[in-house]
Amino acid sequence: MRFTDGYWQLRPGVEVLRPRDIDSVEAGDETLTVYAPTAPITKRGDTLNRPLVTVTFDAPADDVIGVRIEHHQGRRDPGPHFAVNREPGVVKVVTPAAPGEGPAELTSGGLTARVSTDGEWRVDFVAGGEVLTTSSARSVGLASTPEGDFVHEQLGLSVGEHVYGLGERFGAFVKNGQSVDVWNEDGGTASEQAYKNVPFYLTDRGYGVFVAHPEKVSFEVGSEVVSRTQFSVPGQTLQYYVIHGPTPAEILRRYTALTGRPAVVPAWSYGLWLSTSFTTDYSESTVMSFVDGMAERDIPLSVFHFDCFWMRQFHWCDFVWDPATFPDPEGMLERLHDRGLKVCVWINPYIAQRSHLFREGAEKGYLVTTANGDVWQWDKWQAGMALVDFTNPDAAAWYQDKLRVLLDQGVDCFKTDFGERIPTDVVWHDGSDPQRMHNFYASLYNKTVFDLLEEERGTGEAVLFARSATAGTQAFPVHWGGDCESTFVSMAESLRGGLSLSLSGFGYWSHDIGGFEGTPDPAVFKRWTAFGLLSSHSRLHGSSSYRVPWAFDDEAVDVTRKFTRLKMRLMPYLGGAGAAAAGAGLPVMRPMVLEFPADRTAATVDTQYMLGSSLLVAPVFGESRAEYYLPEGEWTRLAEVAADGLAETVSGSRWVTEEHGFDTLPVLVRPGTVLPVGARDDRPDYAWAEGVTLRCTRLPEGFDEEILVPGGTGAPATFRVRYESGVVHVTSADAPGEWSVENDGKTVRATGPGEVAL
Known part of the structure; x- marks a missing residue:
């Protein structure tokens, strides 16, 4: 809000008092x-x-x-207040x-x-x-x-x-x-x-x-x-x-x-999520055709998401499967689990008037009311929608009980949509200030659902796909970017949003691959797919059209397969980046300024990012031309996505322009990196340290670091890597099974605890 008219004058009707003297100071x-x-x-x-x-x-x-x-x-001061952890x-x-x-x-x-x-x-x-x-x-x-x-x-x-x-x-x-x-x-x-x-x-x-x-x-x-x-x-x-x-x-x-720090998310959540999309027609046969289609094309799929119309129209949210399209939800969920998939369903905090939960919630006093005691309602999205009052502990428990039924049926996680259009002309159960509750509601809503998942699934297994947030909501991941258009311009604006959020304390972030509104042309879809699968979390989702890759062209299938499998192999590295998010508040996707604060050019770059601390990713926002800034040093291309005809290494402190096909993009490894690469490319939830390969990239003389490879579904392992006189020495006291070290085109393999040199 502006109070002045230029520098010297105040706006009409504005008066400002300022401290002009010090009367006393008290310790x-x-x-x-x-x-x-x-x-x-x-x-x-x-x-x-x-x-x-x-x-x-x-x-x-x-x-x-x-x-x-x-x-x-x-x-x-009726509250609410942000929690501040005090450790003087x-x-x-x-x-x-x-x-x-x-x-x-x-x-x-x-x-x-x-x-x-x-x-x-x-x-x-x-x-x-x-x-x-x-x-x-x-x-x-x-x-x-x-x-x-x-x-x-x-x-x-x-x-x-x-x-x-x-x-x-x-x-x-x-x-x-x-x-x-x-x-x-x-x-x-x-x-x-x-x-x-x-x-x-x-x-x-x-x-x-x-x-x-x-x-x-x-x-x-x-x-x-x-x-x-x-x-x-x-x-x-x-x-x-x-x-x-x-x-x-x-x-x-x-x-x-x-x-608050982001929670640890389950290993399976890093895999590819596929959605029914929003207003498309779908049933179990549609869903299974998508799942089978991904399997037939060797594209690993980890999560299937049911968007809004898994419930009956005009009934959102009553948490009841539409019997016309899903007559056997428990059986369907079991069949999806048999295919190795987790299941996510869409929810929001509103209760439509036609839902049986509306009457139940109103009678129990669980819905937000106006000053005269009426249930607050509107007709946006679904007719007569009311809002659950999460300041009432009984209402929060009631809402959790309804979701618990879905978990018992076989649902694994929830997309907590909405939570932004919170009215200010209402009365809250705990007397909270309606102005303060407008933003704060997002934290209450997501915490209610996240707490339930932790209670039912255990710590480390809870994960959301949330849209609304404010300070502190980073504790309940994951968050995605919302409704974007299906264009290169929107792809870039989505990235800017994610980078901005990452410098606001949020560790994980995702977006709708291909864009939400409209249908992307094949070029946009393929470029966005590479970007999406080099993000912390990856979801194919749209509004009125499906996002299965074969709906675009055969090359889109190849691109989706390639980058999904690449992400699976990067899980030992991405798992470490996730641990840094939970342990230190450092985001998985990092703006260049976060890793290179002394580089004045990096301070303003917003079309690329660091994935973790060591991989530079530059999405391509067009048919073929890539432009990116490379900080100081001799960087090495990630071999799996290196374009033919380009040098293996690239010198930094400059802008670089290159041509890339749809199956490649600039992904460069920071000099002085030991990159752990996994042994599997078919799923994200595996024992990451078993069969891991440590890729040593331009290590400086005297390099001496411990590399912790998180466990995933197995045991973690720690490797001490030293570089002396042109030789890499690697020791481990807890390596489970086989592991490998790569350096300068050479590979040496080991089994269990021990030491290797090359």
Whole structure:
């Protein structure tokens, strides 16, 4: 939200109070509180009729400083609130003998908030002897507007500083110059709206900022004041956290420690998912024809997804299979399991009026109501839809019980669609503020379903395919990009959304291969297939047309087979990237700036990504021409997708242009990489360490690292890899069965614990 008309003037009807003086500074139990009048105080009379800004600093964790800006403190706070995991470390508070006799400071780890107590308002956030960002004289504001009261903060931007994050946003990857409202909307991927709004951003200056408000947070990123990032919230209080890095990866580690890390997902979820699509006609015979068609063409399939019309029309969501098309759901699910498949079904949090659950939910008080006690309803999607009130624990348990029936039938996971169009003219069971519940609902909804899956299937076996999210929802993976068009342009905007989400704390991300709206031409489908199968999770899904590859052409079948089988062989590597997501908050798909923060060109690249830490993937957004940026070093092409006629290695620190057929694309291995490659290409859930091959790629002299290969369905194994005088030495004390090492075109095989050299 903008409060000014240019730099000097305020918008008509807007008044802003700002801290202008420091009356006193108080040190508490690991806190620092500053009392700042809104005008200079030169005599006692100046304190009359004078508002006071109270700013409190604390440290919930090392290298994190919380800032709370308050006007009136007596306002009722019904919640909800984002959970903040507090693990305080060493906190140091320093206060001057009196205001004006030096700064007041609160230090957490390597980060210090330094408050000037003399002259104009100024707070410097300092790390490593450098000022990361500053709240200066015109930064803090208590604004009275025709729309209500707001509190804003503005943190300074340095020359060349780039801002990232704020959720899954499909516009420009770098957020400088943008106005962003953190407010969940069902707006597709082609607008400024977003399904997953997260009030967190990070910069390549060494810090991130989490605005801990689930209601609408308005960001002006170098837009209202081009030298600052402004964020504002309605009301009398603003709470935010400054998180020191110094690198983007360290910022994400600390942010996800604060708000929640993604859960470990099951190995089978990394495989190819195939959907019925949305409004297509389908029955068990259609489903089985798709499953059999994939098997006949040697395309490994891991999950089959039933979209909305597995239920009867006008009955969503009653969780009852349409008897006209699925007369024997238990038998069908058993037949799909016999083919080695997991099953996913579409759900949402709405209950249509025609559903028998509507009456049951209304009678029990489980549906959201209006102020006069009526059940809130609308006619979007299905007639008379009501909304489940997940703030009521009994309603959440009731909803889980309905899903538990599906799990007992044989369903393995759920696509938790919707959750964005949450009304604000309603009353919640626990008294929550409707404005705050609009975004927060996504977390309650997905947590309810994810908790059920963990309870019924066990930790590590729960997985969703979720669309809506906000801060903290990363704990309930996986999330997909929503409704995109079937074009190269939309393919690129989907990637930008995923990269933006990955810098917002989300570890896993997927998208509709081929696009959702419309039918892709064969070129779009084949290019999107390669991109989709080199993403953390991969799903073929559309709206009104099927996404089986033979619906396009024979080459589409070959491309789907090739990249599906490649992904299966990469599972030891991808499993390690997933472990980094769950253990450290690092996304599987990483923007270039995350891995190369010192590379000024990498800072703005948004048409490629790192898959894990070692594979650069550059999707091709056209018939044949690929353009990508390669950071410094001598990179090696991944042999399985290398195009004929191109050199095996490519020198970096430059842009590269190449021609690629539909079965190839630029995938390059970072120099100094030991890439674990699996022994199987027919499924993702196998014993990843058994038969693993360690590909050593341009290891530097003196290289000495431990490579952990996750277990998958078997035992993990650790390999110590050293490179000395042109020889690779590999030792393992726990290798299960056979394993191999490749280096410089040579291969040596071993069995069980031991050492090899080549």
